[in-house]
Amino acid sequence: MHARIWGCRGSLASPGPETIRYGGNTSCMEVRLSDGTLMVLDAGTGIRPFGLSLDPDRDKTIHLFLSHLHLDHLEGLGFFSPLWRPDVELHVWGPPSPLRSLEQRIARYLSPPLFPVHLSDIPSHPQFHDVPDGEFTIGGATIRAQPISHRGPTVGYRITENGKTMAYLPDHEPALGVDLAEMEPEWISGHGVAEGADVLFHDAQYTPEEYADRVGWGHSSVEHVVTFGLVSKVKQLVMFHHDPLHSDEHLEALVSKAGELWGANGNGGDPVLAYEGMEIEL
Ligand SMILES: [Zn+2]
Numbered sequence: 522m523h524a525r526i527w528g529c530r531g532s533l534a535s536p537g538p539e540t541i542r543y544g545g546n547t548s549c550m551e552v553r554l555s556d557g558t559l560m561v562l563d564a565g566t567g568i569r570p571f572g573l574s575l576d577p578d579r580d581k582t583i584h585l586f587l588s589h590l591h592l593d594h595l596e597g598l599g600f601f602s603p604l605w606r607p608d609v610e611l612h613v614w615g616p617p618s619p620l621r622s623l624e625q626r627i628a629r630y631l632s633p634p635l636f637p638v639h640l641s642d643i644p645s646h647p648q649f650h651d652v653p654d655g656e657f658t659i660g661g662a663t664i665r666a667q668p669i670s671h672r673g674p675t676v677g678y679r680i681t682e683n684g685k686t687m688a689y690l691p692d693h694e695p696a697l698g699v700d701l702a703e704m705e706p707e708w709i710s711g712h713g714v715a716e717g718a719d720v721l722f723h724d725a726q727y728t729p730e731e732y733a734d735r736v737g738w739g740h741s742s743v744e745h746v747v748t749f750g751l752v753s754k755v756k757q758l759v760m761f762h763h764d765p766l767h768s769d770e771h772l773e774a775l776v777s778k779a780g781e782l783w784g785a786n787g788n789g790g791d792p793v794l795a796y797e798g799m800e801i802e803l
């Protein structure tokens with residue numbers, strides 16, 4: 522499979538000279554399977570340029586997987602050009618909720634007064650699916666979606682094709698109320714998604730000092746993400762969901778701190794920062 526990042530900023534789009542190297546668009550990642558199946562993870566503002574990159578003659582079936590419905594993961598959907606093409610078959614997958622269907626929850630955003638057009642009038646007529654509990658297949662890939670520690674119904678995604686695995690947990694607070702280094706790994710939130718992954722894209726929003734004032738907000742400090750990556754025995758950790766307050770220089774200081782914490786304990790290379798345009802072949 523081939524993955525490309527179109528947005529890796531957390532919380533709010535943050536364009537400008539201070540964020541030029543790692544990008545200001547919110548969460549969106551393209552995943553193309555080796556059989557050509559096209560998947561996209563989250564619909565942050567990065568999904569707008571992703572949509573423009575597609576070939577209208579080739580890319581007619583698209584599977585969009587939403588980790589959750591916080592606005593930074595959904596706000597680009599109305600500006601995703603395939604949404605407006607009647608010949609596109611768009612499947613939207615997301616975490617179930619006991620209160621409202623996925624379609625009803627998304628229609629709260631894609632309807633007046635927040636958006637000019639109602640979801641039911643959109644030409645592609647997307648099909649909505651609750652992600653199943655356990656594993657399921659899309660094209661040649663096996664997908665595992667599991668609920669993880671964050672505010673509101675949220676899942677992490679594990680995608681395996683041809684023996685290679687990527688894991689995507691952009692918003693995740695596994696350290697909430699527990700000591701990650703002491704806990705049995707199988708009881709840690711997200712472990713079943715990340716375990717042994719070749720690449721893990723994971724929330725790395727805060728410094729330890731920032732986290733101390735934001736316990737329970739749903740995100741991880743650099744120490745938490747490094748410990749989570751080590752305990753999960755991932756080969757490559759990619760730090761994702763950068764805080765809007767963190768400039769390029771700030772992020773580079775953060776990744777060098779992550780490298781020190783990772784030390785000689787990791788299975789593979791040092792942690793790296795996600796950036797817009799980053800491509801990974803698995
Ligand atoms: Zn987010």
Ligand SMILES: [Zn+2]
Pocket residue numbers: 589591671692739
């Ligand atoms: Zn969130």
